[in-house]
Amino acid sequence: MSGGPIGYYVHHHGEGHRQRARAIAARAPGRFTLIGTGVEHLSGPFDTVELPDDRPFDRDDFDGADGEIVRPDALHYAPIHHEGVRERTRLVASWIAERRPALMVVDVSVEMAMLARLCATPTVYVRLAGARWDAAHLDAFRGAQALLAPFDPRCETADAPDWVRAKTFYASGLGSYSAASDRTDNVVLVAFGRGGSRTTVQDLDDAARATPDRQWRVMGPIGCPSPAPPNLDVAGWIDHADEEIGAAGVVVGGAGDGVLGAVAACGKAYVCIPEDRPFGEQRAKAEALDAAGAAIVLQRWPQPGEWPEVLRKASAIGTRAIAGFHDRHGVAKAAATILDWADR
Missing domain, CATH: 3.40.50.2000 (Glycogen Phosphorylase B;)
Incomplete structure (x- = not known):
């Protein structure tokens, strides 16, 4: 027909x-x-x-x-x-x-x-x-x-x-992904999808306080610590998340289709912490990223003192490998x- x-x-x-x-x-x-x-x-x-x-x-x-x-x-x-x-x-x-x-x-x-x-x-x-x-x-x-x-x-x-x-x-x-714009290298964007996350408000607070030279911006369904450190901004749900990802220096997130797609489309430095999902969906994608040298792949949220080195390593990875995961x-x-x- x-x-x-x-x-x-x-x-x-x-x-x-x-x-x-x-x-x-x-x-x-x-x-x-x-x-x-x-x-x-x-x-x-x-x-x-x-x-x-x-x-x-x-x-x-x-x-x-x-x-x-x-x-x-x-x-x-x-x-x-x-x-x-x-x-x-x-x-x-x-x-x-x-x-x-x-x-x-x-x-x-x-x-x-x-x-x-x-x-x-x-x-x-x-x-x-x-x-x-x-x-x-x-x-x-x-x-x-x-x-x-x-x-x-x-x-x-x-x-x-x-x-x-x-x-x-x-x-x-x-x-639908926008091109990168006005990139700010010291911005760390934490991207939570609608599927949920193991990451807590305290985790965000600890990471921001451990890296005072970085500006942390968080989008997605998670609360804000009180009081929040001056370099932490919890924006909540943002409709045009790809624009936020395109403007960041480093993106931290799971391996959901939306986040991974936007990170690959924009060619971003990526700290991938796969979430537990049925059938190992996110872990399968995270393993592929790790094998390709396309991202820093971690199995847990880093301890506060580990964040400076994690972000340094992520920034040192070229964008060509991660961009290859986007057609x-x-x-x-x-x-x-x-x-x-x-x-x-």
């Missing part, structure tokens, strides 16, 4: 999913409908379908588990008697029945991939980094027309099945490939 609509399911945990969806959809005005929780406020040449939240309403520390004793191996998250899940399923199935899409891009949810397939709709599954070889993921991979990996092939795990690799289109750089044509390639899959 040439020229048919394309659905794009956007997962609501982490910012990288939204960045990819917006960047890809903007390449084909009018073709995409972004579907998910928290998409109704997104602007661009695409439609949106807002879905109710599927997370428990009585928990602030949601870990992705549905709490069910019995669950099919082909599913990850299938809570019983959850009205949000019921309504999400109805809305997606209704949209498919009404619009008859040529393709559904699923970023990411094995349940949504299965739902689309049950609704007679081919899927492209966005496959994140890490060892995702459990039964549910493998079934979603098998059922998809193709797989899209939003990372450099060097971030692939060594145990990835050959058939999964063969089915995968690798495309780094799937986001400036990645969005265009991914969009063209998705459109080709949809129009076959």
Whole structure:
């Protein structure tokens, strides 16, 4: 069905999913409908379908588990008697029945991939980094027309099945990133994503006090110490995080898709402290950065006295290696490939 609509399911945990969806959809005005929780406020040449939240309403520390004793191996998250899940399923199935899409891009949810397939709709599954070889993921991979990996092939795990690799289109750089501007070498930018972090307010306070010659700026969902040292600025959530990253001398952060993508696009000195994520996603990318000599990779937040040397080493690394993890044509390639899959 040439020229048919394309659905794009956007997962609501982490910012990288939204960045990819917006960047890809903007390449084909009018073709995409972004579907998910928290998409109704997104602007661009695409439609949106807002879905109710599927997370428990009585928990602030949601870990992705549905709490069910019995669950099919082909599913990850299938809570019983959850009205949000019921309504999400109805809305997606209704949209498919009404619009008859040529393709559904699923970023990411094995349940949504299965739902689309049950609704007679081919899927492209966005496959994140890490060892995702459990039964549910493998079934979603098998059922998809193709797989899209939003990372450099060097971030692939060594145990990835050959058939999964063969089915995968690798495309780094799937986001909207600004060029570096007004770089200030003494600025250390700490970038927290929406996925959460082990780093504490006290860690930030200690690091800033240990390096009084550096100006620390922190963005993301974390509080500010009181009283804060004069060289520490906690800015909270910033919509144009890539501009902040482009202006910094050194970036400190995890290995989430959003932060890593912007750091690579801007060619920044990078202190990478991977966060614990399901399937070792961030650790797989951090290992690739370490092997390429593209960043200072640490397994924990440094002690206060270690920070001067850590920052010195990070600044001494050239930017060519980290820049190699960003394909400036990645969005265009991914969009063209998705459109080709949809129009076959």
